[in-house]
Amino acid sequence: xxxxxxxxxxxxxxxxxxxxxxxxxxxxxxxxxxxxxxxxxxxxxxxxxxxxxxxxxxxxxxxxxxxxxxxxxxxxxxxxxxxxxxxxxxxxxxxxxxxxxxxxxxxxxxxxxxxxxxxxxxxxxxxxxxxxxxxxxxxxxxxxxxxxxxxxxxxxxxxxxxxxxxxxxxxxxxxxxxxxxxxxxxxxxxxxxxxxxxxxxxxxxxxxxxxxxxxxxxxxxxxxxxxxxxxxxxxxxxxxxxxxxxxxxxxxxxxxxxxxxxxxxxxxxxxxxxxxxxxxxxxxxxxxxxxxxxxxxxxxxxx
Ligand SMILES: [Zn+2]
Numbered sequence: 001x002x003x004x005x006x007x008x009x010x011x012x013x014x015x016x017x018x019x020x021x022x023x024x025x026x027x028x029x030x031x032x033x034x035x036x037x038x039x040x041x042x043x044x045x046x047x048x049x050x051x052x053x054x055x056x057x058x059x060x061x062x063x064x065x066x067x068x069x070x071x072x073x074x075x076x077x078x079x080x081x082x083x084x085x086x087x088x089x090x091x092x093x094x095x096x097x098x099x100x101x102x103x104x105x106x107x108x109x110x111x112x113x114x115x116x117x118x119x120x121x122x123x124x125x126x127x128x129x130x131x132x133x134x135x136x137x138x139x140x141x142x143x144x145x146x147x148x149x150x151x152x153x154x155x156x157x158x159x160x161x162x163x164x165x166x167x168x169x170x171x172x173x174x175x176x177x178x179x180x181x182x183x184x185x186x187x188x189x190x191x192x193x194x195x196x197x198x199x200x201x202x203x204x205x206x207x208x209x210x211x212x213x214x215x216x217x218x219x220x221x222x223x224x225x226x227x228x229x230x231x232x233x234x235x236x237x238x239x240x241x242x243x244x245x246x247x248x249x250x251x252x253x254x255x256x257x258x259x260x261x262x263x264x265x266x267x268x269x270x271x272x273x274x275x276x277x278x279x280x281x282x283x284x285x286x287x288x289x290x291x292x293x294x295x296x297x298x299x300x301x302x303x
Pocket of ligand 1: 288291292
């Protein structure tokens, strides 16, 4: 069907339920998510939350019909004050999270309410160039990031939506841990015809309710299982309704940091602050907050 092997990680697979008014996308991440989350020494609950934002930006951004970028952000009054993930239509994704380690909850399974607290979720569509950005906002749902995003899709796109996201850490045979993640979004669209040209006789409302109920049954272990590929998972969920997969789209880790960009940031600092930033090496070090790459500058070259 396609040149890409759909059983591999780091792919998005768009799909339709055949002849039914339901479309969706599934994304499964391995090395890309591991790279993003391992770039920083994040506590497990914080890494999981950032992973959920990364999956959300991919699920939202992969529906763009033009070259552009989707930015998912959340801010709150809890121990995690801010997070952001952006996805560009070439499949590049990155993420960053700001938190106060001392205030993190000690529960084994923290929820959104005790991580981000009360706050807002925002999704920005940036078409690039001089075109206007669009931003929609939703209130954080205490239960989960996925629930918040689901509500956002429902309200802003006015499309009934169901979303499942899971992030997990797996240990390989060498004892190394790796992050994996999976997400599945379905949306109800205008009524469709099946490939055979037959109109569906089943009520669209019933079709949607059934599809949504199936999404609710997905286990976190299924979404992150490296042995269960996306097409098999979709078949397991929707085989009774008939599922048609489209060309997979690869995802990669991408950061836009460059020496020039970080130098521009530094040049906005007053010279007294720049003096304070000089390290023992005599250089000023800047660490990209997204990818944790370190850039060194000669103070004499700034200012
Ligand atoms: Zn970077």
